[in-house]
Amino acid sequence: MGGPLAALLFVVLLLVSGCGGMLYLMQIGSASSAIEEARAAGAPEHAPYEYYFAQAHLEQARRDAAEAEYQDAIRNAQIAERYGVKARDMARRHLREAGR
Numbered sequence: 001m002g003g004p005l006a007a008l009l010f011v012v013l014l015l016v017s018g019c020g021g022m023l024y025l026m027q028i029g030s031a032s033s034a035i036e037e038a039r040a041a042g043a044p045e046h047a048p049y050e051y052y053f054a055q056a057h058l059e060q061a062r063r064d065a066a067e068a069e070y071q072d073a074i075r076n077a078q079i080a081e082r083y084g085v086k087a088r089d090m091a092r093r094h095l096r097e098a099g100r
Contacts, residue, residue, distance in 0.1 A: 020070025027077040028065070031058050034084030038091060047090035054083035 035054050043051035057080035064073035 020074065021065070024061075024065050024070050024073045024077065027074050027081070028058070028061060031061065031077040031081035031084060034081045034088065038084045038088035041088045041091040042095060043087035043091040045091075046094040047087040050083045050087035050090060054080045054087055057083065 031054070035051070035058060038047070038051050038054065057076045061073045061076035061080060064070070064076060
C-alpha cells in the first residue's frame with residue numbers, strides 16, 4: 001500500500017493516537033517552506049499583506065506549540081502555509097507581468 005491512501009492512513013493514526021506534536025512538526029515544515037519560497041520570489045515587496053500575514057501566523061504557531069497547544073499551532077501553521085503560497089504566487093505573477 002502506498003501513495004495518497006497510505007499518507008491518509010498515517011495522518012488518521014496520528015490523530016487517533018493524539019500525536020499533535022508530530023502533526024505540528026509536519027505542518028510547520030510546510031509552512032516554513034512556503035514562506036521561504038515567497039520571500040525568495042519577492043513577496044515582501046510584491047505581496048506584503050499576504051507575506052506578513054503568513055509570517056505572523058507562523059510565529060503564532062510556534063508560540064502555540066511552545067505552550068503545547070498543538071491544535072491551535074496546527075491551525076495557525078496551515079494558515080501560514082496557505083498565505084505563504086498565495087504570497088509566492090502573487091509575487092511570481094507580478095514579476096512575470098512586469099517582464100512583458
